[in-house]
Amino acid sequence: MSKPIIPAVVAAVLLSGASCGAFAASEEIRFPELKDSYLKTGDFIGPDHVRRVRPGLNKDQVRLELGNPHFSEGIFGVSEWDYAFNFYTGKGDDYVTCQMKVRFAQAEGQYRVESTHWKNPDCALLVQPPQVVPVAASPTLLPPQKVALSADGLFRFDGSGPDDLLPEGRQRVARLAADIQANFKVLHYVTVTGYTDRLGSDAYNQALSQARANTVRDLLVQAGLDRSKVRASGMGKRQPVVSDCEGTHATPELVKCLQPNRRVEIEVVGGA
Missing domain, CATH: 3.30.1330.60 (OmpA-like domain)
Incomplete structure (x- = not known):
């Protein structure tokens, strides 16, 4: 067995990385300032709710999973909803706040999800972490x-x-x-x-x-x-x-x- 690298000290474990699945990269996407959210610090949500938001869902289906958008863009007649979610890091009560954008396109008389984006792409792995060998x-x-x-x-x-x-x-x-x-x-x-x-x-x-x-x-x-x-x-x-x-x-x-x-x-x- 190879010998370990440098002696141990305290370290933190936080999942991060590139986006995956339906969650698209965010290089050219504009996000509002977190301070402009009525929540200010984000809302706690289970990652499974975010995972269920896929292209093709209508606005009512998105609201069932994520709730109303957290900023002032409104509900009807808009093509983007912005959210601020808190995800626990796995270290006690520590959590990180991630901003997510849902983009809609009109289809068959309804607004349906076209894509989803993270302000920090590393947040996607908090929702869909890479599989680790047991x-x-x-x-x-x-x-x-x-x-x-x-x-x-x-x-x-x-x-x-x-x-x-x-x-x-x-x-x-x-x-x-x-x-x-x-x-x-x-x-x-x-x-x-x-x-x-x-x-x-x-x-x-x-x-x-x-x-x-x-x-x-x-x-x-x-x-x-x-x-x-x-x-x-x-x-x-x-x-x-x-x-x-x-x-x-x-x-x-x-x-x-x-x-x-x-x-x-x-x-x-x-x-x-």
């Missing part, structure tokens, strides 16, 4: 391998995109991808989860952690990992590693104390 079916299944990379060592200060990666950060991700490929002959999935410290607003930290996770995911894919098996999510300031740092202003001492919370955690599940 543990019992793989006698050589390795224990999940977990690693945490300091965000301060990956990105320039306050950065999150590919242009913000430090040279040594890019090298660390490339070495990690090589280790995964060398030690896992069968790769079930890789989760990449970004975290921030508590400085700044919730919205800013959520966006920053998601962007950093996306960048690391993309680097792993560029290094040869299967895109459909690498999932990215942002947890913002939630689940801090250290919580006893005093102060509310970004002094050098507080920034240094909170450094362990600024991280990107990666978990790998597969077999040898």
